[in-house]
Amino acid sequence: MTLTKFAAHEKEAIKNYYDTYGYVVVQNLLNYTKIQALLASYEKIKHSNLFIFFSQDTHLPIRPKLTPEGFIENSMLNPASLKLWRGFSQSVENCLVDENVIDVLSFLSGGSNHIMMQNMFFDKSTGTIEHQDHYYLDSNPPGKMVAVWYALEDIHEDAGCFFVLPGSHQGKVIERDNASNFSDHDTFVKSINALINEGGYKYRSFPLSKRDVLFWHPYTIHGAYNNCDPRFSRKSLTAHYYPAHLKPMYATNG
């Protein structure tokens, strides 16, 4: 199935598509030179014996564990905050807050200034269950956060693509019972699966091209497939933003 992508200047069409389907892809949005600088910096630090990062998928600070193909197994939480690795973290930040990306973000959220709640870097897909971001993090009042996924390379279909269930943002929203922890997470997973069955939503996979950027709503059900072929990495960044005049929903996240 052909993916619908927009050019950055198609602002009204981008907003209409986002409002209708709960996500939108803007092609060739991220600056190529910034991506190359990030990848060059990443190649240096991933072989360092001193490099430590907080693994988003295992919830521990760890050293890089490389696959036989040379990819870091785990996803990094907040790579833009790795201040002890200034070159890498700055190159991540440069991509995340690229002016073209933030321009589209502003158009979608309606805010001129934003707070980035957290960010992630993936060398490989770690596989992520279907979920609504709202359960984990959102703006307060809710529903105003915008999440952004940045393709740092051409993503192969077997790399463990990011996926979205179009239109699911208009359905029921699952709340977290306990704001301080994820003690009801198993119930959340069951509720999301029930929601998918009830809504009859379809899965849309995103083998995006390098420089493409995907934006999605905090109520949109989405996730990522597991890697099917270890030869393929899935270098990408993710970040979640809320308009600066609002507050974050939960006091602590990630």
Place this chain on the structure above:
Amino acid sequence: MVRKTVNPAVSILGSEFETYRSNVTHYVRALANYVRGKGPDYDMRRTSYE
């Protein structure tokens, strides 16, 4: 608290001080886990999101 980025329209949650402190904390925790021989808790992957 937030810190500024190279784009004036975007700030990141967490002050400069909090960010550096977090970096150091991670180093200490990683070292402690290494000494104790504690590996990643892959069960935590269930609560991961993207």
